Amino acid sequence: MTTDEQERDLRHRKVRDAMAETGLDLLLAFGPGWRRENVRYLSDARVTGSAAFVALPATGEASAYSTRRQDVAEIAGRGWVTDAHFLDPAEPGEFRTRLGDSRARRIGIAHYELLPSMLLDLVREALPAAEIVSATALLDQARLVKSEWELARMRRSAKVCAAGWQAFVDVLEPGLPEYRVVAAVEAEIKRLGAEDNFMLIASGKDEVRGMTPPSDRRLEDGDMVRTELTPQMDGYWLQICRSAVVGTASDAQKRSFDLFNEAVDAGMAVVKPGVTAHEVAVAQNDVFRRHGYGEYCTSQYTRVRGHGHGLHMDETPIIEGNHTVLPENSVFIIHPNTYTPIAGYHVLGDPVRVTADGCEVLVETERKLFQTNEVNA
Known part of the structure; x- marks a missing residue:
């Protein structure tokens, strides 16, 4: 079994190898308030401040900085990056000095595109002669292949996905407002230890065109209730997508399920090491095209045909035109x-893991059109 220390060393070595290939002396993993995955990847710490960094030099010890004092103890206590400091935007002298001491000549910043100008100016002041480039793709690529240590955490997320969906189905009944459905799910997954949850819901019949946060709309007999349920466990997000019918499914709802199930099967059938996100999307979209529903694969009606999972809930988009290679694991x-x-x-x-010869489905929940008259019988 991989220890935490071995996992840390693996990640830092992987990132440093990529730094060497791109000529970086220093990598700054920046974590704004809503995109903290790169900071967590290098520190395994759950930070909550408005801005945080992990500074990984080509050689030597990593250091970390956060605008929230409580994060400093959290990062150091986790043990992956013990040199942790408070970053006071009003008095950033220590941050500037420590960066300057690195004497880095080429700096890569992951999430450079999200870095506020004030913080970018601090980096430039600390190392005025250094070249600064984006390292967002570098860390995206490093995080793409999951270790066994990571997969163990994601499998725990998968069990919480299944439990959350069961809680969803168990409460469905006519007259129940959407927000009560979400409340039941939240109660169950938090009981199981979920750190967070991203969830969308929609209810209605054939007029429903998308998914939203829960409303006070009350369920009616014959409604199809849809959800993307995405709990976060130990830092890792995993999603299950299902639809259920309040009562008995209509013939049209059953035909709809058959179409979508065929598309999921088609996507899974092409998965193998080296497949691209584009190819997985095309396989799904071709099912719709073949049945005369190709126009509903466009951006007018949908966003992506899937997406990557990990320390961020919505990683590599599975969409036509994205030729990112999806490697094993x-x-x-x-x-x-x-x-x-x-x-x-x-x-x-x-959710699936790419295996040596195909894919492993990570959730145990049956892929079917759930009907409450069957579930509650």
Whole structure:
């Protein structure tokens, strides 16, 4: 079994190898308030400040900085980066000095595109002669292949996905407001230790065209209730996409499920090491095209046909035109979620791991159109 220390060393070595290939003396993993995955990847610490950095030099010890004092103890206590400091934007002298002491000549900043100008100016002041480039793609690529240590955490997330979906189905009944469904899910997954949850929901019949946060709309008999349920466990997000019918499914709802299930199967059938996100998306979209629903694969009706999973909930997009290679042990969800006129917006999808000869489905929940008259019988 891989220890935490071995996992840390693996990650730092992987990133440093990529730094050497691109000529970086120093990598700054920047974590704004809503994109902290790179800071967590290098520190395994759950930070909550508005801005944080992990500074990884080509040689020597890493250091970390956060604008929230409580994060400093969290980072140091985790043990992956013990040299942790408070970054006071009003008095940033220590941050500037320590960066300057690195004497880095070429700096890569992951999430450079999200870095506020004030913080970028501090880096420039600390190392005025250094070249600064984006290292966002470098860390995206490093995080793409999951270690066994990471996969163990993601499998725990998968069990919480299944439990959350079961809680979703168990409460469905006519008259229940959408927010009560979400409350039941939140209670169950938090009981199981989820750090966070991203969840969308929609209910209705064939007029539903998308998914939103929960409203006070009350469920009616015959409604199809859809969700993307994405709990975070130990830092790792995993998603399940399912639809359920309040009562008994109509013929149209069953035909809709068959179409979407065929598309999920088609996406999974092409998965193998070296497949591209584009190819997985095309395989799904071709099912819709073959059945005469190709227009509903466009951006007018849908965003992606899936996306990567890991320390960020929405990584590599599975979309036509994205030729990112999906190597063995990458993890992503295949979900052809979109509107069609058959029965409205439909949600269906499973997270998978790329294996040596195909894919492993990470959730145990049956892929079917759930009907409450069956579940509650």
